[in-house]
Amino acid sequence: MSLNLDVIIDTPEQSVDMKAGLDTLQGTSDAIRTIGETVLSEKISERLSHKGKVRTTLKKSFKGSYGHTFSLDIHDEELKRKFNSIGKTVFSELISYFISESLYKESEQLSAKAQKIVDNLGDTIEGLVKQLRKSPLNNVHEVSTKFNYDVKLRFRKSASEQVVISHFDKHAAEVLQAKEDKQKIDIIASIARLNINTGNGRLLLKDADETVAFGFGVGYRDVNMEAKNYFQKT
Incomplete structure (x- = not known):
């Protein structure tokens, strides 16, 4: 069982700088794999390899803005059973939630099933968010930072229905790159x-x-x- 997704780089030329585009695709893959492994194994993997139990597979591109389909694939029977019990729609909710939390965005209200999974992860969530803020989400924003292109991550619910679960832009990239200022400011x-x-x-x-x-x-x-x-x- 796989979770089908796609990533779209909103460029009018239907092409993109190769280095920045590849970095964005790599960051997307790493973010999805990190979330997938954490949700299914309840452990945070800091090293992702081609031998991992949770991997992504790049598939065909499509017409329109520059985009590619890909899938999150589970290569372990126990993790497959857990993935099946969660279901694709709820899993897409969790991906959206953890990415939003990592980018300090307001997330959509979770379904009862997704919320229960989040609650069960407890303190693991803090480590997951910290890991996502390292290279994965920074890489996702490469084309946004360098060329000001927006990027969309979509859950392919069916062949005719795609649901946007995350949106990346230059503003979100700036949030990730924020630095501490020693000046104290009083606010209300x-x-x-x-x-x-x-x-x-x-x-x-x-x-x-x-x-x-x-x-x-x-x-x-x-x-x-x-x-x-x-x-x-x-």
Whole structure:
């Protein structure tokens, strides 16, 4: 059983710089494999190889914006059974959720089944997000950073129905490349959202119309309890 996906680079010429395009495809593959292995084995693999139990297979391209179909394939009987029990639609939900968390984006509300899987992963999620923010998601944004092309990741639910589960652009790349500033700034804001598994959230500044992403400089498990209680009540 495979999960069929595609990645589209929104370029009007239907072509793309080869190095940047390959990096984006590689980053997409690594992100999907990392999420797949973590969900199925409940362990985070920092090294992905061609002998892994969870792998991706590049398939044909298609007309329109530059794009390729590919699949997430499971090469282990026990992991296959777990994948089958989760189901393709729920698995696509989980991919979307973990990528959104890694990019400090607001994610869609999960189905009860997907939420249960997230809850069971517990502290593993923090390590998964940290791993995704390393090379996988940075590589995904290569064409966005260098050529300002948007990238879409879609779940191919059927031959005629494709569902966008993640969107990458230059703005998201800038979030990944943010650096700590030692200057202290006092703000007045309310917490619009906080994920207690990752410490990621969004806050609304006073007199602002849109929320902005925030996170902690350390793992959420290392944040002291006084601060946790403050943020969860705000």
